[in-house]
Amino acid sequence: MTHIGIDLGTTNSLISVFEEAGPRLLPNRLGKFLTPSVVGYDGKQLYVGETALARKVANPDQVVTAFKRTMGTEKDYKIGGKRFDSVELSSAVLATLKEDAETALGAPVDDVVISVPAYFNEMQRSCVATAARTAGLNPVRLINEPTAAALAYGLQDLDAESCFLVFDLGGGTFDVSVLEVFEGVMEVKATSGDAFLGGEDFSDVLAKHLFSLLQKDQQTDANRVPVAKIAEEVKRTLTERPAAEVKIDRPGLSLAAHVTRDEFEDLSASLLKRLRRPLERVLHDARLAPSDLEKVVLVGGATRMPVIRSMLAKTLRHFPDAHIDPDHAVALGAAVQAGLVGKNEALSDVVMTDVTAHSLGVETARQIGGRHFDGYFLPIIERNTVIPVSREEVISALHPGQTAIEVNVYQGEAPDVKSNVKLGSVTVNLPRSKSGEVEPASVRFTYDVSGLLDVDVTTLSDEKTTSLLIKNLAGHMSDKDIEATRKKLSKLKTHPAEEEVNILLRARIEQCFSMARLDQRAEFSELLTQFDAVLANQDRSEIERFRTDIAPLLDQFEASYVL
């Protein structure tokens, strides 16, 4: 059976397969490796990937992006008159990737390894697994993105005992992990990060800067300028060159700006500081100094920025390794893991261990001056503990004669439970106390790589154990719910894959129409009508000729619009 790897990213998603020669990326229906993690719905049809992204400018309220950020929350999005949550939207992306992988391989695909940010809690992981099942896939393993990157770099094959750091800055998330390899065993020693920090924030600071320049100009209506698009372009230019020029000069719309790398670094100072904090924390948790690191590996499109590389070189005194395209590393690593799961013989066996990304514990009460205060978090398994792990704490009833205690299980780092995530609860009956003392009970947490948390509460005087298996986390759906979601999504019509290029071209013409000045719009409107007429004739070569003919015109317009 073919095992494939999927990198389900905030900005882009990728598919890969493990073959004899090693891991390989698979192209999507448009022949590209990156499929934007974007979904659109116009009330009739569902759009996924580049087509959905191209429709965003003309139909902003029909398109959702960056929904991975709200995975595991109650948030839903209304597009085209229907509501979708992040599980359903991810499922739509995964279903498209499955179809593309099947076309590329010419074989059915079921078993997949999907990467998730190391910082995702159990609820978010469970949501990703549910999205995969809803898309008709079998998620045989979820792998932490930094671990996947390490596998892509072949770090599992290092001979001597060595530690390395994986720095992953994507579009919207930041993960940093310290891993150790010792005698073919790869261990994640510590992870940290920020679920709300990524390359987009760097574009935002540039956008704010450009917007403030625009506001000084009385002639231009700042709100009419696509500042976000220009900022993204400036950011990418600054990766290639030490300075970027912006020059737009049209009636009622003028912008001239010169931004240097040094200025960009100054503008990003607070973001760079936010990146440094988890870096320091992860080294502290792993009990390592920067000089103990063998290698620093870069993952995620935003690590292309020289400001990031120089910050890392200064902070860690290491020149980071980025010889694998930072957008491809996680997907390639997921394929390596898929190969391992499939026991592919081309790989030497690696024992993988993992750590808990968050602390797991229970709610306790405290007694101060004869009064009870509840809602405190008592961690039983600390974050960054290597799993599988089993730990025990003794808790006790609040007052003598109490007949039951309720054990509430939480995950998080806050000292008060209300700021953490509740995973479940179990009520334990207490034996009738003979001595009149408060009854003690031990709480044992056992946690393994499959993500199941076993909670055993044993009353100490009669040694009776009550158990709770936490797998029914919020976000985890029953088979019935999965089937219902699958039905909801399958009812929504998607276009056949071979029509994708035409739908994308139509969306691009629409996008040009909405970006164009009023006097230019007639030309794009005319093009749309012509294209619809050509499509209606259903003559493949005529359609292809039309596409080839108008592509340069669209390219030219899009390029002139930005810089």
Ligand code: AMP
């Ligand atoms: P990912 O989620 O890994 O695909 O990361 C996408 C992020 O990388 C986005 O914020 C992009 O703006 C950013 N990115 C991609 N290419 C470049 C580049 N050449 N220079 C700067 N940022 C980039």
